[in-house]
Each structure stands twice: as structure tokens, then as C-alpha cells.
Amino acid sequence: MRIRIDLAYDGSDFHGWAVQPGLRTVQGEVQQALALALRVPEVWVTCAGRTDTGVHARGQVIHVDTDPETLERSAGRSALPPAQALVRKLNGILPADVRVQAAREVPDEFDARFSALWRRYAYRVADRPTAYDPLTRHHVLHWPRELDLAAMNTAAADLLGLHDFTSFCKAREGATSIRRVERLHWDRDASGTATMTVLADAFCHSMVRALVGCLLAIGEGRKPVAWAAEMLERAERSSDIHIASPRGLTLEEVGYPPDTDLAGRLLITKARRQESELG
Template sequence: MRLRLDLAYDGTDFHGWAAQPGLRTVQGELVTALETVLRTSGVEVVCAGRTDAGVHARGQVVHLDLADGVAPDPFDPDRLVRRLNGILPPDVRVRRAAEASPYFDARFGALWRRYAYRIADRPETLDPLARGHVLTWPRPLDVDAMNAASQLLLGEHDFASFCKRREGATTIRTLQELSWERDSRGLVVGRVRADAFCHSMVRALVGCLIAVGEGRRPVAWAGEILRAEVRDPSVAVVHPHGLVLEEVAYPPDAELEARAAQTRTKRVSHE
């Protein structure tokens, strides 16, 4: 049986998603809870997005395979959710569980991931109760300028200027949405959606656009950074605590196998 789990977590006290020896991680806590509930060992989970230390999630998606004799019969997803949440620490919750198509792949099957980044740039928006989830910025931001600069970054590009390179990995991505608005509380909220993200990409994009929003850089600077295709030390990678993985989208079951195969193909720039 292939199982899909939808998770939410507060990343403040985690060293990111991925299991690391001697460190507290979301994957480590989840696997421990699964092995306890299922009375088995060696559980392997695959997530939609390996969030960094301090990054939060409302819409993380995970899949795992249960061997014969391990999967509950009959399978009761609500009972599994209750039992897992009874073991997991309060900063990580399983929101849903469901049997999935054998072709469902939380990582390679995704059509897109959507993140939000929240910034408090005015004294009246500062909330000590939200300090672990909102970046405090000391200068006011021009949302219109940030949106104008964001338009220069949309589409398929090599985002090497905004990524930490990894050996053998491509930095070509398709940025489908990048927009900014003030919410009902007056916070500046960025919506970032792409087919996938490379390491530190969202936080580097936000750092670039903050520089435009506070007037230190012109709107056109964002496009210049993108075209350079090399990391620029003048682009700050902002703190992780303002970032939340909000949602991951998947195609219908009939298209899952083809989508996973397409995603596994190494990307080549079409510019």
C-alpha cells in the first residue's frame, strides 16, 4: 500500500526536514511515530519539499510504502491520524492520511509548490506573538516596486543567481507566480509558486525584492541579477522563519506516472 500524509509543522525547533544524526528533524520525528504506530522498522518517507532549518509548513506532503502485513486491514485513515498525532510532538501534526495510487510520488509527481513569506515593516504590524513566523523589517517597503521587480523573474530561467549550487543538480526552474500584497493585518505577504525550487531560492528571491522595496535598488536590478546566473553577495538570503510551505498540487491519478517521469528528466534551458 502506498500512503499519502499531509503535514503541518512549526519549523522553529527543527534542523529542517531531512533526518540528520543527533539532530531533531521533522522527518526523524515522523518516522519514529510511524514505526511506533505500525510496529515496524525501516520506514522510509519521501516529501514534496525538503524545507530548511527554521522553515514552517502548512501543506507538506509525504508518501511511504507499507509492506504486506504492515498496512492495517482494514485501513482506517482517521484512526491512523489520531494515533500519529497522539505520539508526535505538538509542533508537527498529521492533517490527513489516505491510500494513494501506486504511481503517486510526493516529490516527483508535484505540479507546483507554493510558499508564502510574511514581513512586518511598520510598527503597528509588529506582534511579539508572531515573531517566530514573521520577519521584522526596520524600514517600510514599497509593495508596488516589489511587484514590478517580481514580473522580471517570472517564467523558466536558470536561477543560479538565487540558488546554492549542488553537484550535478540543475538550477533551471519555472517560476509561475511571484507577487506581493498587504494582508488584513498590514503585513507584506509574498506568494511564490514554481514547479520546484532549488536550495535557498525563495529566501534569496525575497532578499532581492526587499532591496527593491526599500529603495536601495532599482526595479531593473532584479532582472540584472537573474541574467548574471551567478550568486551575488549583494543579494541577501533572508531569515527562514518568515517562510511557510503552504500548498503542493498534483495532477489527477491517471496522469501521475507521466508527471513523475517528466519531472525526473534533467531540465535544459529553453531560453
């Protein structure tokens, strides 16, 4: 059986999501907790999106495979259904900076990574003294100059749609940089904090933080509004684009199709995009 688990974490003290020898990672903590909860030697999980060092998540999704007997046995004498008992047990094992929100059985076709329709991230910047809050310093980037959100949104509009985002990605051998960005917009909340919301089918390595770095340069007037489109057209990674700090970045939500559409979604997302898709 396959179990979907929804979780949140504060990435401040983690070396990213993926397991790394000798380093504290979210995946390492979760897999260790699952092995203890299920009373098995080891567990391997798949996540919706690997977050970098220092990046946070409110809506990370993972899946793990087990069998009904193991899950029921792990529940012990709990009166809760086995999946709900697993949530309680995991939160009793995990450190305080990782929390499991829900767990449920899903069809075998569900894949936390490949079944996802979109991922939504938020990046928060305190660019006004009134928005500086020491209690949120690990989750909001403090910026010394006020940003022009109107200019940033004009530039962001040029990045919407299906493009090759090589200019905004760290290259990975054998990986494509073609992505469809459906939403990219800056707003201010009641405290005055500037928040960028970006939603896309997927993101390549460091793409969101590179987008933030590009738009911050435009927002404080160091670069013209047209610069974002110019960098996109270049389709070549450039040191001119500063990769923003991971501190302000949070994976907020991952969207999935109905269970009846899972098999078809896997066929689509596992087929690597080709340059011809760009027309």
C-alpha cells in the first residue's frame, strides 16, 4: 500500500531536504522517524520538491510504501485508524522543527513528485522598517531599501508561460530547464511585508531564488524592467543574476489531480520535455 504524508518544516537548521552523509536533513529525520514508527529497518520516501538548505515548507508532500499489516501493527492499541495513528506517532518522534499534518492511503499510481500538477512557493521580504520583525527573521528576508513592487510585477509578467529558464537555474546534467510559470506576482500584506507568489508545474534547481534575485535588482532600481525578459531570452546561466537567500522561501502548497487521473498524469510528467514544445 502507498501512504501520502503531508508535512511542514522550518528549514533553518537543515542542510536541505535530501539525505546527505553526516548532515542533518529533512528527509533523513523523516525516514528515521518512519522506520521507528513502522518498526522496520529502513524506509525510503519520495517528496514533491527537494528544498535547498535553509528553505522552509508548509505544504510538502511525500509518499512511502508499506503493507497493511505493518501499518496496523504500528498503530498498536490506538483507537484511531492506522493512518491517523501514524500521524500521532510520527509527531511524537520527530523534532519540533518538523510536523506531520496528515497521512492517508492513496492509489499505487500516486507519486508525490511525478503526479503533481503544480507547486506554489512564497518568498517574503521586509523592505520597510515597520515590517522588520525579529520573531520572523528566519523566514523573512530583511532588505535595506524599499522595493518598487509595480516595476517588479511588470517585469514578472514577461516571465509567465512556457519558457526555457536556463538563465535562472543551476545546470544539472540530463535535466531540462523548460518550465511553465502560471503565476508570478508581488503583494504586500498588512504588516507591509512584500511577498512574491510563484506557481509553476515544476522548478529547476535554485530557480525560485534566482527569479527573486532578478526581481529584487529591478525593484530597487539597479536594473531596468526589461532586464528580466532579456535574461530569459539569453537562455544562459549568468552570474549577473544573484540567487537570493533561502531564508525568505517557503514551499506553500502542491496540487494534484483527482485519483482517477493519476495514471495519465504520470505518463505526461515522466516524458521529458523537448525544445520543440517552446514552438
